[in-house]
Amino acid sequence: MDVLVHKEMKMEKRRSIEEEKQEIIDLSGLSLDCLPNPSINVGLICKLDLSNNNLESIPESLTARLLNVVILDVHSNQLKSLPNSIGCLHKLKVLNVSNNMIPAIPKTIENCRALEELNANFNKITKLPDTIGFELTRMQKLSVNSNKLAFLPASIPNMTELRILDARLNCLRALPDGLENLLNLQVLNVSQNFQYLQSLPFSIGLLVSLVDLDVSYNRIRSLPESLGCLKKLEKLSVQGNPLVSPPMEIIDQSLDVVKEYLSDRMNGVDKNSSPKKKFWAGKFAKWRTFNGRMNVSRDEDRGSFLMSDYRSIDGLASPRFMGMFSPRRFFAPKSSFSR
Structure with missing residues (x-):
């Protein structure tokens, strides 16, 4: 028993040492046309900010080595694509690629299964990966405004943790x-x-x-x-x-x-x-095919997920499935119900 406790303590100490070694690298606003050779082990970087530069690409080799990055911010550059090796970022939670010239999000992003927030606003995106919703089930905020999307993927409804869709x-x-x-x-x-x-x-x-x-x-x-x-x-x-x-x-x-x-x-x-x-x-409730209840408990943490920079156009502001009866049938046009 003492051996197990000692081993757990050593593992915990090792984890804390590794966390202390993690680096936050801020290279934003330096008018960079290309990235300098890193002077540190890029595998230790947990947050990398390359925003507000003149980067046209991010090297595949660099991205593939960012194994511990949690936040990657490359907004406001001249990027015309994202590296396929972005799929190697298994710990990535926040990705900001807004305000670039990206026409498509690489399918390999589906491997970033820890991703919770994707900001791809102000690009030239015409299509998102078809199966993105099946893989990125931890997504809470998806922002793809100001692009050229004709459709959202049919898999989006599988992002059941999604709080914000813009x-x-x-x-x-x-x-x-x-x-x-x-x-x-x-x-x-x-x-x-x-x-x-x-x-x-x-x-x-x-x-x-x-x-x-x-x-x-x-x-x-x-x-x-x-x-x-x-x-x-x-x-x-x-x-x-x-x-x-x-x-x-x-x-x-x-x-x-x-x-x-x-x-x-x-x-x-x-x-x-x-x-x-x-x-x-009420008729469904009477025959015990539907509980007839419409009340939903309030989520106390709702406010913490709303976008701080969210702006809507002011307007009217004062204002799955269970058994054989699916929500779709309840809300189907009246003509589809038989008396």
Whole structure:
């Protein structure tokens, strides 16, 4: 027993020594065209800041040796690609490649399974790796605004830890299916896709943790009725859309009025007639096929994950599956239900 305790103490001491040896290297803002030969063992670097330089590339050999790097910041350079060896960074948690000229994220990034935050804003990205969501399941913040994305990968809903998804200022035609799996998503911004984004999926109403939704400046004519179920929603920005439903007299009031309007439409309620129809979920609860509960406990740590530099366009601000009944069927168009 004493031998085991002694061995554990030695291992703990070794770990602490290794942590003390880890280096933070800041080479930002030096107008570098190329990287100097490192004077230290790059394997000891835990944070490397190369931002605000004139770098056009990062050597494959250098990246492959950054085995202990946790934060890599190369924003505001002239990068035209990322090295494939970035997949060697198994401890990488934060990657900032924003404000470059990168047309694509290498598929090898899927090997960075510890990655929690990816900032690839202001590039020329037309496509993300198809299976990125299957591998980067620890991702909490994904920012890809100001690119040329037509679609987000269908695997994105597998990023179940995702808290923030910022895909504004792209060319998005649609959002991926399966959004209901993003149970921790708090901020969703798909604004300013202009004439490209014309509709939102019904599953957006199953984002039970959603606090801030910005769909402004698109071509959306109607909001999904399922938005009426978003109990935690505090801010909804819809300006700049040719909305017909809800009508403008509803939009101009408050978020609560909008949610009530959409909820009534989803439940088949006509306030001009009586009696009101009963809430459809009550029928499922009666026959024990659905619990009928819509309340979700509040995440006390929500605020710590919101972007400090997040800015939305001010708008309307006052305002999986279980058994044989999936959320998709609940929110399917009324015509798909048989009486």
